[in-house]
Amino acid sequence: MESSAELPMVVSVDDHVIEPAHLFETWLPAKYRDRGPKALRAGIGQLEYIGGKYRISMDPDGPPTDWWIYEDLQFPYKRNIAAVGFDRDEMTLEGITRDEMRRGCWDPKARLEDMENNHVEASLCFPTFPRFCGQTFAEARDKEVALACVRAYNDWMVDEWCGDSGGRLIPLCLIPLWDVELAVAEIQRNAARGVRAVCFSEIPTYLGLPSIHTGYWDPFFAACEATGTVVCMHIGSSSQMPAASPDAPPAVQATLSFNNAMASMTDFLFSGVLVRFPRLKLAYSEGQMGWIPYALERADDVWREHRAWGGVRDLIPEPPSTYYYRQIYACFFRDKHGVASLDTVGVDNVTFETDYPHVDSTWPETKAVALDHVKGLPADVVYKIMRGNAIRMLELDLDRHLKSH
Template sequence: MPLQDYMQLVSTDDHLIEHPALWADRLPRRFLDAGPRIIEHEFTPGKTPAQVWLYEGRIYRYIGLNAVAGKRPEEYGAEPIRYSDMLPGCYDVAARVRDMDIEGVQAQLNFPSFPRFAGTVFLEADDKELALLCVRAWNDYVLEEWCAAAPDRFIPLVLVPLWDVHEAVAEVERTAALGARAISFVENPVPLGLPSFHTDYWDPFFSACEEHEMVLCVHFGSSGYSPRTAPEAPMAVMISLFGCNSMYATADLLFSPVFHRHPKLKFALSEGGIGWVPYMLERIDTTWEKHRYYQNIDQTVRPSDLFREHIFGCFIEDQHGIDNRHQVGIDNITWEGDYPHSDSNWPNSRKLLAEALLDVPDDEAHKMVELNARRLFRFPRTEAGV
């Protein structure tokens, strides 16, 4: 039976909620008024004021990005408007470790919340000097406080300044020296006004990631694009289709020169699911077979072979993907818990995962829930984690 006691759950996609003083504690005094800070804001007279982020004079209404762990689906709805509406584990690292222990999760990789998944709030900023300091402040907090509080429990993921590829390289080198293992990057730069994967713009950055073995984690939605079908369509349509963003990213990368120029580069499709992978690879390979000779694409390497070497899928609940794991690639699958978002199964992740993997041999289950992630992120068990 899978999920034996020796199998530790390593989640490749969770989220931390930034505490109110994160930037105030780290920015130079002259930037404190413009830098991100929490204020009380009354959207509706007579209603409980919300806690919102104020940055460069702009109000950002969200603080938790759907941080509803511990609530029943009947209670989902509006964004948590105050820190008191969330579990302390959303923003307090000691409480997070306790919540991980409750559901039997050994390690997590955590994406940002206020900066958005890949730090695109800072890409939109007016003052890029301040924005760069904000990126560095978030990274320093993650590396020096959040991950340092329990080094065997948190895989260090950082941001880069997307608007300047040379500054991005410098931040890769700076944070790699401090122990970073991964970078939250965008699934598609183009909707954000940035050069595509089909140009050479990102080559210095990708080379730096290769040199320091940094995994590029591309969370769905990090491009700023939401898959919508109609203005009247309920949000359920968008939620159901978000995995398509990871499909777009896969096709885009596999037909781009990225992996041909950077043979050691690794991408993780955070929260993209895995059930679609067999069909998508079949379709991409068929397209390559029939159409590669008259297009500006590589004619020698089958795209599915590139996928097996460079791309990792991440799933929460995906029985179809589990059942077809060998077509996905048993070495290319990782599990994620998505704490504290609504897709999370906290505090029942281990129980439900064990049920989903009931017919999977132990050695394969172990790869999917722990070993693949440890290999990908260079995050071995420590004495404390054995």
């Protein structure tokens, strides 16, 4: 088939939203507002990076910054997470206010305009203040308020952020990570109003939660399978990024960030979860895909040669790659090695992202970046990886007329 000179409009499965200052004041029930998150503008102190973690404090004499204050947590927004519109050397860890950000970071109408100018039709956005799977609320002491915050965030996400977008902003919701039965209830509540995506931790044990091997999460996975809800796991959703030396610069973590996705995927392939829930869908966000061919080769070799002593002889009846191709989606934005390995990564397993508004974002050059990656590929493959697979994964009401894809 002829390669496509034109690029279909992108469906991005990994972008981010900066929460508006009114979110909890508007959406949290009145009886919880005194104990819920509060938006504040205050000076920021010097940021320290020690042992792979950031330490930051308020400073009345520091640059103005927008914060969230919640229990003992002081959470500032930094330039690297609202980087679009800045020069590359200005995308730092300094504090930032919403006034300094590009408006599309936190305003849905402005976001749609930025998508329109970036060849993006639809976008799935991960949270910022709640962190990538709601760790902020899972770590809170008052779980009654935390549960109300999870629900308030989800209500805002569905009704305000996505509500007037005509389906172009795709809802991605949180669960109360600390209680699997409450998580099931929240999956069902959101699925009833059309939500088909939920945040989850790539490695729950790093958050002090049970592992996927224990069976604890099976009711959650069952609810996701039954409702067609995709389990979306962003790099860093375990509150820990891979590092080498404890005093290595953040660039080491940024380079190794795919390691968590690789570890998580291997965990799932050997867990039995995908055997027990054959229609469950997993999506790895911002993990890229060039590493997947060898990870699958190695997993299948281990299954073939080492399954008896490896503890999976009776747990995993087929080669692990079987479950990957059936149930797992990768995503990329800059990964030419991965594109060159599409036959092994799987043309039906690949999705695309723009990572707006983070430092890595391809905005506003997404079309040029994508075309550079897919040149020479057949048009039907380009369609799949730019939008078709995402539409199928998330059950989006787009392109219903294209029966052949």
